[in-house]
Amino acid sequence: MRHTLGPLVVVLLLAAGLTATAPAPATALPTLPTSPLGDPPGANDWSCRPTASHPTPVVLVHGTGGDRTNLLQRLSAGIKAAGFCVYSLDYGNRGLDDIAASAGELKTFTQRVLRSTGARKVSMVGHSQGGMMPRYYIKFLGGDSVIDDLVGLSPSNHGTRITAGDNAFTRLVGFACTSCVQQGAGSPFLTRLNAGDETPGAVSYTQVTTRYDEVVVPHTSGYLAAGPRTTNITLQSKCPLELTEHLGTPLATPSLSITLDALTHVGPARPAFQPRCL
Numbered sequence: 049m050r051h052t053l054g055p056l057v058v059v060l061l062l063a064a065g066l067t068a069t070a071p072a073p074a075t076a077l078p079t080l081p082t083s084p085l086g087d088p089p090g091a092n093d094w095s096c097r098p099t100a101s102h103p104t105p106v107v108l109v110h111g112t113g114g115d116r117t118n119l120l121q122r123l124s125a126g127i128k129a130a131g132f133c134v135y136s137l138d139y140g141n142r143g144l145d146d147i148a149a150s151a152g153e154l155k156t157f158t159q160r161v162l163r164s165t166g167a168r169k170v171s172m173v174g175h176s177q178g179g180m181m182p183r184y185y186i187k188f189l190g191g192d193s194v195i196d197d198l199v200g201l202s203p204s205n206h207g208t209r210i211t212a213g214d215n216a217f218t219r220l221v222g223f224a225c226t227s228c229v230q231q232g233a234g235s236p237f238l239t240r241l242n243a244g245d246e247t248p249g250a251v252s253y254t255q256v257t258t259r260y261d262e263v264v265v266p267h268t269s270g271y272l273a274a275g276p277r278t279t280n281i282t283l284q285s286k287c288p289l290e291l292t293e294h295l296g297t298p299l300a301t302p303s304l305s306i307t308l309d310a311l312t313h314v315g316p317a318r319p320a321f322q323p324r325c326l
Contacts, residue, residue, distance in 0.1 A: 082115040082138045089121055090128030091136045094164050098133050104171050104196050105161050108136040111176030112143040112227055119298050126304045135161050143177050144225045151184040171197035173307055175298045177227060179203025184241055192249025199254045199307050202261055202297040206269035207233035246273040252316040253278045256306055263294040279316035287325035
């Protein structure tokens with residue numbers, strides 16, 4: 049499951065967040081195909097109705113280079129099995145386009161979920177850019193009124209420092225991937241997103257990172273400012289033998305366990321919660 053992305057998409061995913069100064073592409077990237085696998089297991093059943101015990105539908109948000117299915121299969125199946133209505137979307141030309149525009153697409157999809165289910169709010173579980181991008185929706189597009197929990201798995205909240213400066217490589221990446229530039233540490237996009245309150249609204253924020261993340265570097269840049277509605281967890285602090293890296297975070301057993309803990313009670317995942325490690 050970790051290797052279902054094509055080689056070009058893998059390169060773009062690994063480049064996500066690596067550039068802080070590359071210019072935006074002069075022309076739009078051609079529309080890329082999404083996965084032929086369709087929806088992840090249990091997701092996008094538009095006849096699903098939330099129950100009294102699980103009243104909040106869950107929206108899965110893929111990362112840069114991904115789509116509504118890739119790397120999200122285990123999360124989708126596990127959250128559905130726990131009793132939730134689950135939904136997953138494609139956005140932003142595999143997440144390569146402008147993040148603010150992608151957040152607008154997420155808003156539109158969320159409104160459809162709310163209309164279909166009759167729910168008052170949704171929760172979101174996102175990988176990489178998908179853990180960070182909903183924060184734009186929350187902060188600038190009214191998402192604070194309709195999002196209960198946001199769980200980020202290896203989220204690019206503060207970007208990455210792997211590649212900095214204006215050089216040929218970062219320029220090349222910038223021509224292929226607008227969002228990669230925006231996810232660079234210190235980029236204007238992230239500076240604006242993180243200015244002031246990093247966790248606005250009544251949303252509960254859970255961030256799950258891995259010490260072996262080779263894309264979001266350092267992995268602690270996925271953390272958000274401490275607060276009563278914020279939990280930051282590194283997988284190895286709970287499961288010392290967990291070797292998962294960036295792509296594997298949404299597939300890892302403790303990631304699913306922590307996600308379900310966040311979704312099944314008021315507030316973020318409990319800092320003292322011990323997830324399943326195998």
